[in-house]
Amino acid sequence: MRSSFLIKILCSNKDELLAHALNKVFFEAGSVEIKYSESDDNFLEDYYKVRPDIIVVDSYKFSVEVINYIRNQANDSDVYILVILDKSEFELKEEILNQGADDFLIKPFSYGEEEIISRLNVAKRHTILYKQLTIAYNRLSKEIETVSILQKKLLPKSTLEFPGVFIDFFYEPSDRASGDYFDFFPVKENILRAVIADVSGHGSKAAFIMSMVRALVRVSKKIVMPLDELLSTINNELIEVIGEDIDFVTLFAADIDVKNRELLYINAGHCPGMLVTKKGDIILLEADYSILGFFAQEFHIKKISIQDCKGILLITDGYYEWNLDRNNIWGFNNFKKFLEEIFTREKEFYLDMLEGYLNNQLELPPMYRDDRSALWIRFKNNNLHKISTT
Amino acid sequence: MGTLNFKKEKKYNIIKYSGELTLDVVEELKEEISKFINECDNEKSLVFDLSDISFMDSSGIGFLVHLNNVNKTKNKKLYLLNPSGAVKKTLSLVNLLNFFEIIEDESELDIEIENI
Numbered sequence: 001m002r003s004s005f006l007i008k009i010l011c012s013n014k015d016e017l018l019a020h021a022l023n024k025v026f027f028e029a030g031s032v033e034i035k036y037s038e039s040d041d042n043f044l045e046d047y048y049k050v051r052p053d054i055i056v057v058d059s060y061k062f063s064v065e066v067i068n069y070i071r072n073q074a075n076d077s078d079v080y081i082l083v084i085l086d087k088s089e090f091e092l093k094e095e096i097l098n099q100g101a102d103d104f105l106i107k108p109f110s111y112g113e114e115e116i117i118s119r120l121n122v123a124k125r126h127t128i129l130y131k132q133l134t135i136a137y138n139r140l141s142k143e144i145e146t147v148s149i150l151q152k153k154l155l156p157k158s159t160l161e162f163p164g165v166f167i168d169f170f171y172e173p174s175d176r177a178s179g180d181y182f183d184f185f186p187v188k189e190n191i192l193r194a195v196i197a198d199v200s201g202h203g204s205k206a207a208f209i210m211s212m213v214r215a216l217v218r219v220s221k222k223i224v225m226p227l228d229e230l231l232s233t234i235n236n237e238l239i240e241v242i243g244e245d246i247d248f249v250t251l252f253a254a255d256i257d258v259k260n261r262e263l264l265y266i267n268a269g270h271c272p273g274m275l276v277t278k279k280g281d282i283i284l285l286e287a288d289y290s291i292l293g294f295f296a297q298e299f300h301i302k303k304i305s306i307q308d309c310k311g312i313l314l315i316t317d318g319y320y321e322w323n324l325d326r327n328n329i330w331g332f333n334n335f336k337k338f339l340e341e342i343f344t345r346e347k348e349f350y351l352d353m354l355e356g357y358l359n360n361q362l363e364l365p366p367m368y369r370d371d372r373s374a375l376w377i378r379f380k381n382n383n384l385h386k387i388s389t390t
Numbered sequence: 391m392g393t394l395n396f397k398k399e400k401k402y403n404i405i406k407y408s409g410e411l412t413l414d415v416v417e418e419l420k421e422e423i424s425k426f427i428n429e430c431d432n433e434k435s436l437v438f439d440l441s442d443i444s445f446m447d448s449s450g451i452g453f454l455v456h457l458n459n460v461n462k463t464k465n466k467k468l469y470l471l472n473p474s475g476a477v478k479k480t481l482s483l484v485n486l487l488n489f490f491e492i493i494e495d496e497s498e499l500d501i502e503i504e505n506i
Contacts, residue, residue, distance in 0.1 A: 291451065
């Protein structure tokens, strides 16, 4: 097997038979660098200089030292370690493998060079495979990063000046590409549309579905579409694309009518929208419809007055789906209670402030396991009639 | 992955999964369960015992809906047996509690399946 990779080998000393076998196996394989340490004292220094793919180390006592250092202190689990034990150390062969060696040989080599060559071939195959995997992983990783950069571009970059409201948002993906989406834009002079959605799963697949949902939502910016029609369009398109698979989308969409102080909304399987009253209580706008992308649904818009409300908070479930301990999740009800305390206590509310409270006021800092997105739309106390007609 | 058990009963086939039903396990579960379904190769309903699920995320929900759809296309029914509080809470949040046939006790299964 020829390889186009450079394979670097570090040996603790130069045994003539081993050196010959190394040349035979690796020079034929392609590009190789072999370094023999001058003494055991120089070995770890050489390890840092060479950064080897394969280490060949002699004697049980010295091998244990080297393995312990490399595996536990240098935290290097990638380098292949071949240990050469003396015949008198034969009983220790299992122990050396348990310590972290990948293979061993017993000296004197009873089967001569053939045995050494076959063991070195194992090391070579392992190293080439590892290098191939690293290249493939890095390529995939780069692609996911590109998806993530593109995806961030699909989310709002800055807030929007819209009469009668103040908009604040927060986004924290758990992976480099996520399935969260939120958006806000005017659909009429006095109506602001706000959307938050969560695609099941993570990674590039979730990001792809998220971009599809975003494109459909954005159509309703150009061609004004009522919420029920928008939800039907998204659901039907998703059924066509992902209907057979296990992916789906939850979505909360609202039209905030600042002139008539009304909120029109549809919640399709998303965690409840939270309408915050002036007193600080939370009115839950729960899901009346199920998740999108699996089956046909007929959507109807719900309407609620926002006359006595401070604002609306829309979130994704990453905010509350994290473990308190092995068996318990913090959960939505605890999150709601936590928020009500803040809203009752504080005059102002910002999402950065929520972040600070979550990190500092809980018994333990949250161990989030999912993407987190939030959209806080505060209703200003101005005379909205005047604002909408100016 | 948690623990996955299969049992072939007289009137139905039963799967029990213990652990977290999340993105990390659904692909493997999907594979194992479809192998079991294909092995069974009969008209019996499928029962999924969810009593020992400590947490379910959105991928878990998707997996249950997918399993339901697969059974439906084969004209078979899927029953969720005694779903844990975590499962019920999650299904309720996404408004899917009524989408599934839920059986609280295994003893009800015979009667339920008898009446199909």
